[in-house]
Amino acid sequence: MxxxxxxxxxxxxxxPYGPRPPLDYYLVMPEPGQAGGPSAPADGIVIEEFVLADDHTATGLDSAGWTATDGAWWSSAAFSRGMRTDPALRDRVVAVHRHDAEAVYRRLGGGALPDEATLRTCFHDRLPLDDSxxxxxxxxxxxxxxxxxxxxxxxxxxxxxxxxxxxxxxxxxxxxxxxxxxxxxxxxxxxxxxxxxxxxxxxxxxxxxxxxxxxxxxxxxxxxxxxxxxxxxxxxxxxxxxxxxxxxxxxxxx
Missing domain, CATH: 3.30.310 (TATA-Binding Protein)
Known part of the structure:
Protein backbone atom coordinates (compact mmCIF):
# COMPACT_ATOMS: atom_id res chain seq x y z
CA MET A 1 0.00 0.00 0.00
CA PRO A 16 12.76 21.34 -13.34
CA TYR A 17 15.12 23.65 -11.51
CA GLY A 18 16.78 26.46 -13.40
CA PRO A 19 20.16 26.13 -15.08
CA ARG A 20 21.76 24.95 -11.83
CA PRO A 21 20.10 23.60 -8.67
CA PRO A 22 21.00 25.47 -5.47
CA LEU A 23 24.09 24.49 -3.53
CA ASP A 24 23.96 22.43 -0.34
CA TYR A 25 24.93 24.39 2.79
CA TYR A 26 26.23 23.02 6.09
CA LEU A 27 27.44 24.53 9.34
CA VAL A 28 30.34 22.93 11.17
CA MET A 29 29.59 23.17 14.88
CA PRO A 30 32.03 23.16 17.81
CA GLU A 31 30.22 20.29 19.56
CA PRO A 32 28.32 17.26 18.25
CA GLY A 33 24.54 17.30 18.07
CA GLN A 34 24.13 21.08 18.14
CA ALA A 35 21.29 22.65 16.17
CA GLY A 36 21.88 24.91 13.21
CA GLY A 37 20.26 28.24 12.42
CA PRO A 38 21.24 31.91 11.96
CA SER A 39 22.43 32.27 15.57
CA ALA A 40 24.25 28.92 15.77
CA PRO A 41 27.76 29.11 17.31
CA ALA A 42 29.36 27.65 14.19
CA ASP A 43 33.07 27.17 13.55
CA GLY A 44 32.62 27.36 9.80
CA ILE A 45 30.54 26.79 6.67
CA VAL A 46 30.74 24.06 4.03
CA ILE A 47 29.11 24.21 0.61
CA GLU A 48 28.69 21.18 -1.66
CA GLU A 49 27.30 20.18 -5.03
CA PHE A 50 26.99 16.74 -6.61
CA VAL A 51 28.27 16.44 -10.18
CA LEU A 52 25.50 14.65 -12.06
CA ALA A 53 25.42 12.59 -15.22
CA ASP A 54 22.65 13.05 -17.78
CA ASP A 55 20.57 10.35 -16.04
CA HIS A 56 20.85 12.18 -12.65
CA THR A 57 23.36 9.76 -11.10
CA ALA A 58 26.31 11.22 -9.20
CA THR A 59 29.80 11.10 -10.72
CA GLY A 60 31.56 13.45 -8.32
CA LEU A 61 31.21 15.83 -5.38
CA ASP A 62 32.47 19.41 -5.36
CA SER A 63 32.91 21.23 -2.07
CA ALA A 64 34.45 24.25 -0.41
CA GLY A 65 34.70 25.44 3.18
CA TRP A 66 35.26 28.63 5.10
CA THR A 67 36.21 29.36 8.70
CA ALA A 68 36.59 32.68 10.44
CA THR A 69 40.10 31.73 11.61
CA ASP A 70 41.27 31.20 8.02
CA GLY A 71 39.20 34.00 6.50
CA ALA A 72 39.36 32.38 3.06
CA TRP A 73 37.58 29.62 1.15
CA TRP A 74 39.35 26.27 0.76
CA SER A 75 38.47 23.08 -1.11
CA SER A 76 39.14 19.58 0.23
CA ALA A 77 37.88 16.24 -1.07
CA ALA A 78 39.31 14.67 2.09
CA PHE A 79 37.08 16.85 4.28
CA SER A 80 33.96 15.92 2.27
CA ARG A 81 34.90 12.26 2.57
CA GLY A 82 35.39 12.70 6.31
CA MET A 83 31.89 14.19 6.67
CA ARG A 84 30.60 10.83 5.44
CA THR A 85 33.04 8.36 7.02
CA ASP A 86 34.01 9.94 10.36
CA PRO A 87 31.09 9.78 12.84
CA ALA A 88 32.67 12.37 15.14
CA LEU A 89 32.94 14.93 12.32
CA ARG A 90 29.54 14.02 10.90
CA ASP A 91 27.88 14.70 14.27
CA ARG A 92 29.23 18.26 14.14
CA VAL A 93 27.83 18.98 10.66
CA VAL A 94 24.28 20.26 10.23
CA ALA A 95 22.47 21.16 7.00
CA VAL A 96 21.02 24.68 6.77
CA HIS A 97 19.31 26.85 4.20
CA ARG A 98 21.30 29.54 2.40
CA HIS A 99 19.74 32.37 4.40
CA ASP A 100 21.03 30.77 7.62
CA ALA A 101 24.50 30.37 6.10
CA GLU A 102 24.38 34.05 5.06
CA ALA A 103 23.58 35.13 8.62
CA VAL A 104 26.35 32.99 10.13
CA TYR A 105 28.90 34.12 7.52
CA ARG A 106 28.14 37.77 8.22
CA ARG A 107 28.19 37.27 12.01
CA LEU A 108 31.58 35.53 11.84
CA GLY A 109 33.06 38.46 9.95
CA GLY A 110 32.85 37.25 6.37
CA GLY A 111 30.53 40.03 5.20
CA ALA A 112 28.01 39.27 2.47
CA LEU A 113 28.04 35.63 1.37
CA PRO A 114 29.03 35.49 -2.34
CA ASP A 115 26.43 34.43 -4.87
CA GLU A 116 26.39 30.80 -5.93
CA ALA A 117 28.17 31.37 -9.25
CA THR A 118 31.06 32.92 -7.34
CA LEU A 119 31.04 30.20 -4.68
CA ARG A 120 31.38 27.55 -7.39
CA THR A 121 34.71 29.08 -8.41
CA CYS A 122 36.01 27.90 -4.99
CA PHE A 123 35.63 24.24 -6.01
CA HIS A 124 39.15 22.96 -6.72
CA ASP A 125 39.34 19.44 -5.27
CA ARG A 126 36.61 17.15 -6.59
CA LEU A 127 35.78 13.91 -4.80
CA PRO A 128 35.28 11.36 -7.61
CA LEU A 129 32.37 8.93 -7.36
CA ASP A 130 31.68 5.77 -9.30
CA ASP A 131 30.37 6.67 -12.76
CA SER A 132 29.88 3.15 -14.08
Missing part, protein backbone atom coordinates in the same frame (compact mmCIF):
# COMPACT_ATOMS: atom_id res chain seq x y z
CA UNK A 2 1.23 3.51 -0.81
CA UNK A 3 -0.04 7.03 -0.41
CA UNK A 4 -0.54 9.45 -3.30
CA UNK A 5 0.92 12.73 -2.08
CA UNK A 6 1.85 16.25 -3.07
CA UNK A 7 5.07 17.28 -1.40
CA UNK A 8 5.75 20.78 -0.09
CA UNK A 9 7.14 22.75 -3.01
CA UNK A 10 5.35 20.51 -5.49
CA UNK A 11 5.84 22.98 -8.33
CA UNK A 12 9.58 22.47 -7.93
CA UNK A 13 9.13 18.72 -8.37
CA UNK A 14 6.92 18.97 -11.44
CA UNK A 15 8.97 21.73 -13.07
CA UNK A 133 26.85 2.15 -16.11
CA UNK A 134 23.63 1.29 -14.23
CA UNK A 135 23.73 -2.05 -12.45
CA UNK A 136 20.96 -4.04 -14.12
CA UNK A 137 19.37 -6.41 -11.62
CA UNK A 138 17.62 -8.49 -14.26
CA UNK A 139 15.53 -7.52 -17.26
CA UNK A 140 13.73 -4.22 -16.60
CA UNK A 141 9.97 -4.71 -16.40
CA UNK A 142 8.28 -1.65 -17.86
CA UNK A 143 4.62 -1.43 -16.80
CA UNK A 144 2.03 -1.02 -19.51
CA UNK A 145 1.46 2.61 -20.45
CA UNK A 146 5.02 3.74 -19.64
CA UNK A 147 8.05 4.09 -21.88
CA UNK A 148 10.74 3.45 -19.27
CA UNK A 149 11.27 2.24 -15.72
CA UNK A 150 14.26 3.40 -13.66
CA UNK A 151 15.42 2.48 -10.16
CA UNK A 152 17.67 4.83 -8.17
CA UNK A 153 19.29 4.63 -4.76
CA UNK A 154 20.40 7.71 -2.80
CA UNK A 155 22.73 6.55 -0.03
CA UNK A 156 23.08 8.57 3.21
CA UNK A 157 25.58 8.40 6.05
CA UNK A 158 24.29 8.68 9.61
CA UNK A 159 21.20 7.64 11.50
CA UNK A 160 17.64 8.85 12.03
CA UNK A 161 16.26 9.09 15.54
CA UNK A 162 12.61 8.24 16.13
CA UNK A 163 11.45 11.87 16.00
CA UNK A 164 13.11 12.71 12.68
CA UNK A 165 11.96 9.42 11.19
CA UNK A 166 8.38 10.11 12.20
CA UNK A 167 8.59 13.63 10.75
CA UNK A 168 9.74 12.32 7.36
CA UNK A 169 6.99 9.70 7.33
CA UNK A 170 4.42 12.38 8.09
CA UNK A 171 5.67 14.88 5.48
CA UNK A 172 5.76 12.20 2.79
CA UNK A 173 2.52 10.59 4.03
CA UNK A 174 4.27 7.24 3.94
CA UNK A 175 2.44 3.98 4.21
CA UNK A 176 4.24 1.94 6.87
CA UNK A 177 5.95 -1.23 5.76
CA UNK A 178 5.48 -4.48 7.61
CA UNK A 179 7.38 -4.41 10.93
CA UNK A 180 8.26 -0.72 10.38
CA UNK A 181 7.94 -0.09 14.11
CA UNK A 182 10.79 -2.55 14.66
CA UNK A 183 14.06 -0.56 14.85
CA UNK A 184 15.78 -3.36 12.93
CA UNK A 185 13.23 -3.39 10.10
CA UNK A 186 14.78 -2.41 6.79
CA UNK A 187 11.93 -0.57 5.02
CA UNK A 188 10.55 2.22 7.18
CA UNK A 189 7.84 3.36 4.78
CA UNK A 190 6.75 3.83 1.16
CA UNK A 191 5.27 6.81 -0.66
CA UNK A 192 4.07 7.50 -4.19
CA UNK A 193 3.30 10.56 -6.28
CA UNK A 194 2.02 11.35 -9.76
CA UNK A 195 3.59 14.08 -11.90
CA UNK A 196 1.94 14.37 -15.28
CA UNK A 197 2.27 10.96 -16.94
CA UNK A 198 5.00 9.81 -14.55
CA UNK A 199 4.52 7.71 -11.42
CA UNK A 200 7.26 7.80 -8.80
CA UNK A 201 7.50 5.54 -5.76
CA UNK A 202 10.13 5.63 -3.05
CA UNK A 203 11.06 3.52 -0.05
CA UNK A 204 12.87 4.86 3.00
CA UNK A 205 15.23 2.06 3.90
CA UNK A 206 17.56 1.38 6.84
CA UNK A 207 20.96 -0.06 5.91
CA UNK A 208 22.40 -1.51 9.09
CA UNK A 209 21.44 -0.15 12.52
CA UNK A 210 22.96 3.24 13.26
CA UNK A 211 25.16 3.37 10.17
CA UNK A 212 23.32 4.41 7.02
CA UNK A 213 19.97 4.95 5.31
CA UNK A 214 18.87 5.15 1.71
CA UNK A 215 16.01 6.26 -0.49
CA UNK A 216 15.12 3.80 -3.24
CA UNK A 217 13.21 5.60 -5.98
CA UNK A 218 11.36 3.76 -8.74
CA UNK A 219 10.38 6.05 -11.62
CA UNK A 220 7.88 4.87 -14.21
CA UNK A 221 8.14 7.45 -16.98
CA UNK A 222 5.27 8.09 -19.34
CA UNK A 223 6.22 11.54 -20.59
CA UNK A 224 8.95 12.51 -23.02
CA UNK A 225 11.24 14.05 -20.37
CA UNK A 226 12.96 12.75 -17.23
CA UNK A 227 13.11 16.18 -15.56
CA UNK A 228 10.70 15.06 -12.87
CA UNK A 229 13.17 12.40 -11.74
CA UNK A 230 16.00 14.87 -11.19
CA UNK A 231 13.81 17.37 -9.39
CA UNK A 232 12.28 14.76 -7.09
CA UNK A 233 15.68 13.25 -6.26
CA UNK A 234 16.87 16.72 -5.33
CA UNK A 235 13.80 17.46 -3.19
CA UNK A 236 13.91 14.15 -1.31
CA UNK A 237 17.66 14.43 -0.73
CA UNK A 238 17.25 17.94 0.70
CA UNK A 239 14.67 16.70 3.20
CA UNK A 240 16.97 13.89 4.29
CA UNK A 241 19.86 16.35 4.69
CA UNK A 242 17.78 18.50 7.01
CA UNK A 243 17.01 15.37 9.03
CA UNK A 244 20.76 15.22 9.90
CA UNK A 245 21.78 12.66 7.27
CA UNK A 246 24.54 13.36 4.73
CA UNK A 247 24.12 12.17 1.12
CA UNK A 248 26.93 9.93 -0.11
CA UNK A 249 26.01 9.16 -3.71
CA UNK A 250 23.17 8.67 -6.19
CA UNK A 251 23.25 5.31 -8.01
CA UNK A 252 21.04 3.73 -10.62
CA UNK A 253 20.12 0.03 -10.66
CA UNK A 254 17.90 -0.09 -13.75
Missing amino acids: TADIRLPGDTVIIS APLLLGSPQVPEGFRERRVYRVLFAGDLDAERLQRLRAVWEMAPADRSADPMARVAGTARMHAGRDVLTWDLRRIGPGTAWCLDLTACLGGSSDNTVGSLLRELTAMMRHARLIPVTIERFA
Whole structure:
Protein backbone atom coordinates (compact mmCIF):
# COMPACT_ATOMS: atom_id res chain seq x y z
CA MET A 1 0.00 0.00 0.00
CA THR A 2 1.23 3.51 -0.81
CA ALA A 3 -0.04 7.03 -0.41
CA ASP A 4 -0.54 9.45 -3.30
CA ILE A 5 0.92 12.73 -2.08
CA ARG A 6 1.85 16.25 -3.07
CA LEU A 7 5.07 17.28 -1.40
CA PRO A 8 5.75 20.78 -0.09
CA GLY A 9 7.14 22.75 -3.01
CA ASP A 10 5.35 20.51 -5.49
CA THR A 11 5.84 22.98 -8.33
CA VAL A 12 9.58 22.47 -7.93
CA ILE A 13 9.13 18.72 -8.37
CA ILE A 14 6.92 18.97 -11.44
CA SER A 15 8.97 21.73 -13.07
CA PRO A 16 12.76 21.34 -13.34
CA TYR A 17 15.12 23.65 -11.51
CA GLY A 18 16.78 26.46 -13.40
CA PRO A 19 20.16 26.13 -15.08
CA ARG A 20 21.76 24.95 -11.83
CA PRO A 21 20.10 23.60 -8.67
CA PRO A 22 21.00 25.47 -5.47
CA LEU A 23 24.09 24.49 -3.53
CA ASP A 24 23.96 22.43 -0.34
CA TYR A 25 24.93 24.39 2.79
CA TYR A 26 26.23 23.02 6.09
CA LEU A 27 27.44 24.53 9.34
CA VAL A 28 30.34 22.93 11.17
CA MET A 29 29.59 23.17 14.88
CA PRO A 30 32.03 23.16 17.81
CA GLU A 31 30.22 20.29 19.56
CA PRO A 32 28.32 17.26 18.25
CA GLY A 33 24.54 17.30 18.07
CA GLN A 34 24.13 21.08 18.14
CA ALA A 35 21.29 22.65 16.17
CA GLY A 36 21.88 24.91 13.21
CA GLY A 37 20.26 28.24 12.42
CA PRO A 38 21.24 31.91 11.96
CA SER A 39 22.43 32.27 15.57
CA ALA A 40 24.25 28.92 15.77
CA PRO A 41 27.76 29.11 17.31
CA ALA A 42 29.36 27.65 14.19
CA ASP A 43 33.07 27.17 13.55
CA GLY A 44 32.62 27.36 9.80
CA ILE A 45 30.54 26.79 6.67
CA VAL A 46 30.74 24.06 4.03
CA ILE A 47 29.11 24.21 0.61
CA GLU A 48 28.69 21.18 -1.66
CA GLU A 49 27.30 20.18 -5.03
CA PHE A 50 26.99 16.74 -6.61
CA VAL A 51 28.27 16.44 -10.18
CA LEU A 52 25.50 14.65 -12.06
CA ALA A 53 25.42 12.59 -15.22
CA ASP A 54 22.65 13.05 -17.78
CA ASP A 55 20.57 10.35 -16.04
CA HIS A 56 20.85 12.18 -12.65
CA THR A 57 23.36 9.76 -11.10
CA ALA A 58 26.31 11.22 -9.20
CA THR A 59 29.80 11.10 -10.72
CA GLY A 60 31.56 13.45 -8.32
CA LEU A 61 31.21 15.83 -5.38
CA ASP A 62 32.47 19.41 -5.36
CA SER A 63 32.91 21.23 -2.07
CA ALA A 64 34.45 24.25 -0.41
CA GLY A 65 34.70 25.44 3.18
CA TRP A 66 35.26 28.63 5.10
CA THR A 67 36.21 29.36 8.70
CA ALA A 68 36.59 32.68 10.44
CA THR A 69 40.10 31.73 11.61
CA ASP A 70 41.27 31.20 8.02
CA GLY A 71 39.20 34.00 6.50
CA ALA A 72 39.36 32.38 3.06
CA TRP A 73 37.58 29.62 1.15
CA TRP A 74 39.35 26.27 0.76
CA SER A 75 38.47 23.08 -1.11
CA SER A 76 39.14 19.58 0.23
CA ALA A 77 37.88 16.24 -1.07
CA ALA A 78 39.31 14.67 2.09
CA PHE A 79 37.08 16.85 4.28
CA SER A 80 33.96 15.92 2.27
CA ARG A 81 34.90 12.26 2.57
CA GLY A 82 35.39 12.70 6.31
CA MET A 83 31.89 14.19 6.67
CA ARG A 84 30.60 10.83 5.44
CA THR A 85 33.04 8.36 7.02
CA ASP A 86 34.01 9.94 10.36
CA PRO A 87 31.09 9.78 12.84
CA ALA A 88 32.67 12.37 15.14
CA LEU A 89 32.94 14.93 12.32
CA ARG A 90 29.54 14.02 10.90
CA ASP A 91 27.88 14.70 14.27
CA ARG A 92 29.23 18.26 14.14
CA VAL A 93 27.83 18.98 10.66
CA VAL A 94 24.28 20.26 10.23
CA ALA A 95 22.47 21.16 7.00
CA VAL A 96 21.02 24.68 6.77
CA HIS A 97 19.31 26.85 4.20
CA ARG A 98 21.30 29.54 2.40
CA HIS A 99 19.74 32.37 4.40
CA ASP A 100 21.03 30.77 7.62
CA ALA A 101 24.50 30.37 6.10
CA GLU A 102 24.38 34.05 5.06
CA ALA A 103 23.58 35.13 8.62
CA VAL A 104 26.35 32.99 10.13
CA TYR A 105 28.90 34.12 7.52
CA ARG A 106 28.14 37.77 8.22
CA ARG A 107 28.19 37.27 12.01
CA LEU A 108 31.58 35.53 11.84
CA GLY A 109 33.06 38.46 9.95
CA GLY A 110 32.85 37.25 6.37
CA GLY A 111 30.53 40.03 5.20
CA ALA A 112 28.01 39.27 2.47
CA LEU A 113 28.04 35.63 1.37
CA PRO A 114 29.03 35.49 -2.34
CA ASP A 115 26.43 34.43 -4.87
CA GLU A 116 26.39 30.80 -5.93
CA ALA A 117 28.17 31.37 -9.25
CA THR A 118 31.06 32.92 -7.34
CA LEU A 119 31.04 30.20 -4.68
CA ARG A 120 31.38 27.55 -7.39
CA THR A 121 34.71 29.08 -8.41
CA CYS A 122 36.01 27.90 -4.99
CA PHE A 123 35.63 24.24 -6.01
CA HIS A 124 39.15 22.96 -6.72
CA ASP A 125 39.34 19.44 -5.27
CA ARG A 126 36.61 17.15 -6.59
CA LEU A 127 35.78 13.91 -4.80
CA PRO A 128 35.28 11.36 -7.61
CA LEU A 129 32.37 8.93 -7.36
CA ASP A 130 31.68 5.77 -9.30
CA ASP A 131 30.37 6.67 -12.76
CA SER A 132 29.88 3.15 -14.08
CA ALA A 133 26.85 2.15 -16.11
CA PRO A 134 23.63 1.29 -14.23
CA LEU A 135 23.73 -2.05 -12.45
CA LEU A 136 20.96 -4.04 -14.12
CA LEU A 137 19.37 -6.41 -11.62
CA GLY A 138 17.62 -8.49 -14.26
CA SER A 139 15.53 -7.52 -17.26
CA PRO A 140 13.73 -4.22 -16.60
CA GLN A 141 9.97 -4.71 -16.40
CA VAL A 142 8.28 -1.65 -17.86
CA PRO A 143 4.62 -1.43 -16.80
CA GLU A 144 2.03 -1.02 -19.51
CA GLY A 145 1.46 2.61 -20.45
CA PHE A 146 5.02 3.74 -19.64
CA ARG A 147 8.05 4.09 -21.88
CA GLU A 148 10.74 3.45 -19.27
CA ARG A 149 11.27 2.24 -15.72
CA ARG A 150 14.26 3.40 -13.66
CA VAL A 151 15.42 2.48 -10.16
CA TYR A 152 17.67 4.83 -8.17
CA ARG A 153 19.29 4.63 -4.76
CA VAL A 154 20.40 7.71 -2.80
CA LEU A 155 22.73 6.55 -0.03
CA PHE A 156 23.08 8.57 3.21
CA ALA A 157 25.58 8.40 6.05
CA GLY A 158 24.29 8.68 9.61
CA ASP A 159 21.20 7.64 11.50
CA LEU A 160 17.64 8.85 12.03
CA ASP A 161 16.26 9.09 15.54
CA ALA A 162 12.61 8.24 16.13
CA GLU A 163 11.45 11.87 16.00
CA ARG A 164 13.11 12.71 12.68
CA LEU A 165 11.96 9.42 11.19
CA GLN A 166 8.38 10.11 12.20
CA ARG A 167 8.59 13.63 10.75
CA LEU A 168 9.74 12.32 7.36
CA ARG A 169 6.99 9.70 7.33
CA ALA A 170 4.42 12.38 8.09
CA VAL A 171 5.67 14.88 5.48
CA TRP A 172 5.76 12.20 2.79
CA GLU A 173 2.52 10.59 4.03
CA MET A 174 4.27 7.24 3.94
CA ALA A 175 2.44 3.98 4.21
CA PRO A 176 4.24 1.94 6.87
CA ALA A 177 5.95 -1.23 5.76
CA ASP A 178 5.48 -4.48 7.61
CA ARG A 179 7.38 -4.41 10.93
CA SER A 180 8.26 -0.72 10.38
CA ALA A 181 7.94 -0.09 14.11
CA ASP A 182 10.79 -2.55 14.66
CA PRO A 183 14.06 -0.56 14.85
CA MET A 184 15.78 -3.36 12.93
CA ALA A 185 13.23 -3.39 10.10
CA ARG A 186 14.78 -2.41 6.79
CA VAL A 187 11.93 -0.57 5.02
CA ALA A 188 10.55 2.22 7.18
CA GLY A 189 7.84 3.36 4.78
CA THR A 190 6.75 3.83 1.16
CA ALA A 191 5.27 6.81 -0.66
CA ARG A 192 4.07 7.50 -4.19
CA MET A 193 3.30 10.56 -6.28
CA HIS A 194 2.02 11.35 -9.76
CA ALA A 195 3.59 14.08 -11.90
CA GLY A 196 1.94 14.37 -15.28
CA ARG A 197 2.27 10.96 -16.94
CA ASP A 198 5.00 9.81 -14.55
CA VAL A 199 4.52 7.71 -11.42
CA LEU A 200 7.26 7.80 -8.80
CA THR A 201 7.50 5.54 -5.76
CA TRP A 202 10.13 5.63 -3.05
CA ASP A 203 11.06 3.52 -0.05
CA LEU A 204 12.87 4.86 3.00
CA ARG A 205 15.23 2.06 3.90
CA ARG A 206 17.56 1.38 6.84
CA ILE A 207 20.96 -0.06 5.91
CA GLY A 208 22.40 -1.51 9.09
CA PRO A 209 21.44 -0.15 12.52
CA GLY A 210 22.96 3.24 13.26
CA THR A 211 25.16 3.37 10.17
CA ALA A 212 23.32 4.41 7.02
CA TRP A 213 19.97 4.95 5.31
CA CYS A 214 18.87 5.15 1.71
CA LEU A 215 16.01 6.26 -0.49
CA ASP A 216 15.12 3.80 -3.24
CA LEU A 217 13.21 5.60 -5.98
CA THR A 218 11.36 3.76 -8.74
CA ALA A 219 10.38 6.05 -11.62
CA CYS A 220 7.88 4.87 -14.21
CA LEU A 221 8.14 7.45 -16.98
CA GLY A 222 5.27 8.09 -19.34
CA GLY A 223 6.22 11.54 -20.59
CA SER A 224 8.95 12.51 -23.02
CA SER A 225 11.24 14.05 -20.37
CA ASP A 226 12.96 12.75 -17.23
CA ASN A 227 13.11 16.18 -15.56
CA THR A 228 10.70 15.06 -12.87
CA VAL A 229 13.17 12.40 -11.74
CA GLY A 230 16.00 14.87 -11.19
CA SER A 231 13.81 17.37 -9.39
CA LEU A 232 12.28 14.76 -7.09
CA LEU A 233 15.68 13.25 -6.26
CA ARG A 234 16.87 16.72 -5.33
CA GLU A 235 13.80 17.46 -3.19
CA LEU A 236 13.91 14.15 -1.31
CA THR A 237 17.66 14.43 -0.73
CA ALA A 238 17.25 17.94 0.70
CA MET A 239 14.67 16.70 3.20
CA MET A 240 16.97 13.89 4.29
CA ARG A 241 19.86 16.35 4.69
CA HIS A 242 17.78 18.50 7.01
CA ALA A 243 17.01 15.37 9.03
CA ARG A 244 20.76 15.22 9.90
CA LEU A 245 21.78 12.66 7.27
CA ILE A 246 24.54 13.36 4.73
CA PRO A 247 24.12 12.17 1.12
CA VAL A 248 26.93 9.93 -0.11
CA THR A 249 26.01 9.16 -3.71
CA ILE A 250 23.17 8.67 -6.19
CA GLU A 251 23.25 5.31 -8.01
CA ARG A 252 21.04 3.73 -10.62
CA PHE A 253 20.12 0.03 -10.66
CA ALA A 254 17.90 -0.09 -13.75
